[in-house]
Amino acid sequence: METRELRYFVAVAEELHFGRAAQRLGIAQPPLSRAIRQLERRLGATLLERNSRTVTLTEAGSVLLREGRAALDAVDAADRRTRRAALAATGNPGLVLVTKAGASSELLAKLLDAYAAEPGAATVDVLLCGPGEQERLLRDGRADVALLHRPYDSTAGFDTEELSTEGQVAVLPAAHPLTGRAHLRMADVTALPGLPLPRWPGPDGTYPDGPGPPVRDHAQLYQLIALGRASAVLPESCRSHRDPGIATVPLLDAPTVTTVIAWPPHSRSRALAGLIRAAVRL
Amino acid sequence: METRELRYFVAVAEELHFGRAAQRLGIAQPPLSRAIRQLERRLGATLLERNSRTVTLTEAGSVLLREGRAALDAVDAADRRTRRAALAATGNPGLVLVTKAGASSELLAKLLDAYAAEPGAATVDVLLCGPGEQERLLRDGRADVALLHRPYDSTAGFDTEELSTEGQVAVLPAAHPLTGRAHLRMADVTALPGLPLPRWPGPDGTYPDGPGPPVRDHAQLYQLIALGRASAVLPESCRSHRDPGIATVPLLDAPTVTTVIAWPPHSRSRALAGLIRAAVRL
């Protein structure tokens, strides 16, 4: 199986429309139809059910979509990491660390300081992204290491070390009556009239249906909360974000959040090993 | 990057010889040379240092060898799992479980019994292989789930659940004087005159240099021990293998061995989930 075929199939499987998929791939529709047919013949499997009006995935098709994405990520990672390794030979053998924008900022600062203080430390580029994007960046080689937050982020397929564990707090507009309480329960927060929990985008960039306002990062979220349009449940460390319009109340029964440092298995560069060592020493 | 190019590069990087690599790939040498050059041009990296007499890997080349193997495994896995999914639609949605030949046999028997007793259990094919091969089989889709033994096997990149932990024992010929002792230490066993520890093949199928006899599976090993030609350090459960020519003595300071059930992340078939559930209940 060639990566070209995989890319074609993934495009069609995501669009469920040969014309749009062809457009996205920058080719005409007929060669795309042929390529998919040929792929099906070679696999001996029907991947798509097409009745000239709608296209749907078969069982085998969804397996290939999932596995094919992973395989394409692995190929992309091979490409990028090789390029980086070639650059490293001439100059800058840096690391790329990715984390959610607005999360674990003091932990990250401490980590970067601790690592920079080590002899022979490499430069660390910090990449901020929305929630759910980190796994992707780590898998396809755009990042070398990530700070993830269980149970929100999945650590499946990565090596990890736990860095810290913390409870969660309710984040409310400062004027809200509940801010006077010493503590709350999840049930108090999930159904606040007029203060829905926000919706975060999924891995594909689209927002799930629901009542809350769509939100891309923590800055947006804080602003919406200060405006009295949303509430949130966040790790305790978000309290370091001082904002007069926002108050936090401890939650007794929210799941604890574990911050972990994660990296792709088998990647054992000296720089990465040093960063991980610095992290576990924190 | 196309998988064809990756296959070509991996072949050359493993053989370090264009002629042999071309033969292995079933093509002539000139197209292979061209393909590698083109790959290097596109990556903007020198992968191989060649001086018309010897070929060596550059730093970037070893990165691409490691990452490329992983990517090819992922592509192979996509291929195989899609084929299996297509077959499953027509008939047999079975699982393939891989474990080291001769290890954890009673645990495996209990697991298979427990799972088979569940309603709606799928058929489980058991694949036995040499040590170090399991990770490969799991990564490239030839197996769905494995029993691994830490710290001997690496679980990097897989999801795992611990099943059991046990100490290790020295395995000696029955006639050996040390068999009378109540217990031993590692130092007593590693340097036994005339009874070297065996050599297991590495992931590439070749044997490391050393004194011990090369060994492919546990049956061979037991035979060599009974013949007085080798000794071994194995998990306690190997005592279930009763053999009059063989005796075991507890080791006080050997690392404990943890048997884990491991599967590729993101693979969540109903059958696999059931097997894992049965395993953790044991």
Add this chain to the structure above:
DNA sequence: GGCAGCGATACCTCCCGGGTATCGATTCAG
């Protein structure tokens, strides 16, 4: 210095990936 081994180059062939034009089926407007 001649020879053997090995990778690179030159040059040719042919397959296959991609394009355009068109067909056939299905859906929907009116």
Add this chain to the structure above:
DNA sequence: CTGAATCGATACCCGGGAGGTATCGCTGCC
């Protein structure tokens, strides 16, 4: 019920590139 629109499949053509053969050039080594 009919015509138009939409969409995937088919027919056919073209060009690039993958692969083959012949050969060159370099490098150790008797």
